[in-house]
Amino acid sequence: GQQLNQSPQSMFIQEGEDVSMNCTSSSIFNTWLWYKQEPGEGPVLLIALYKAGELTSNGRLTAQFGITRKDSFLNISASIPSDVGIYFCAGQEGAQKLVFGQGTRLTINP
Amino acid sequence: DGGITQSPKYLFRKEGQNVTLSCEQNLNHDAMYWYRQDPGQGLRLIYYSQIVNDFQKGDIAEGYSVSREKKESFPLTVTSAQKNPTAFYLCASTKGFNYGYTFGSGTRLTVV
Numbered sequence: 001g002q003q004l005n006q007s008p009q010s011m012f013i014q015e016g017e018d019v020s021m022n023c024t025s026s027s028i029f030n031t032w033l034w035y036k037q038e039p040g041e042g043p044v045l046l047i048a049l050y051k052a053g054e055l056t057s058n059g060r061l062t063a064q065f066g067i068t069r070k071d072s073f074l075n076i077s078a079s080i081p082s083d084v085g086i087y088f089c090a091g092q093e094g095a096q097k098l099v100f101g102q103g104t105r106l107t108i109n110p
Numbered sequence: 111d112g113g114i115t116q117s118p119k120y121l122f123r124k125e126g127q128n129v130t131l132s133c134e135q136n137l138n139h140d141a142m143y144w145y146r147q148d149p150g151q152g153l154r155l156i157y158y159s160q161i162v163n164d165f166q167k168g169d170i171a172e173g174y175s176v177s178r179e180k181k182e183s184f185p186l187t188v189t190s191a192q193k194n195p196t197a198f199y200l201c202a203s204t205k206g207f208n209y210g211y212t213f214g215s216g217t218r219l220t221v222v
Contacts, residue, residue, distance in 0.1 A: 006152075
């Protein structure tokens with residue numbers, strides 16, 4: 001099955017730094033989604049993007065739907081300890097199915 | 111409060127045994143999904159169902175079976191044919207196209 005290429009796979013940063021991660025695909029998606037997963041829990045939706053070029057914010061998080069519809073990025077500004085977790089991108093294709101990236105594991109040093 | 115409940119949280123199974131993971135939602139969502147998560151591999155789709163009494167195989171359906179007799183429930187059976195069943199299993203549902211998924215809190219299955 002199709003998978004998205006998400007990078008980086010892991011990040012180790014200092015508290016207060018900004019974070020950037022992205023996803024690319026060989027296929028076009030109509031919707032891009034970003035999720036966060038904490039240990040032992042299911043992913044939680046952070047941001048949903050529905051139009052090419054769309055830029056959406058949710059607090060310190062900003063995500064963009066690439067103009068080619070084959071990529072998306074997520075930025076986190078001024079990171080704090082509770083930002084730790086695994087971030088997943090997902091693209092929505094037909095039949096309501098989501099395709100997920102491999103995840104970016106974020107670790108923050110206080 | 112509406113949500114998705116997966117049970118049990120932890121499950122241990124002996125080799126050669128079938129085991130069923132429960133997934134119940136009270137969100138009135140039509141579509142439900144089962145994903146498997148292994149370290150470093152993201153989420154892979156096992157089965158999905160868009161409506162009661164109908165379901166389709168995902169990318170890694172071999173060794174798994176499902177049923178969808180009620181809108182609220184989508185149980186997953188891990189059969190003895192699944193060669194490497196130890197993993198974290200996630201159930202999700204959605205209200206429709208473009209709404210994203212709501213996930214349960216997962217079941218960690220370990221084969222001993």
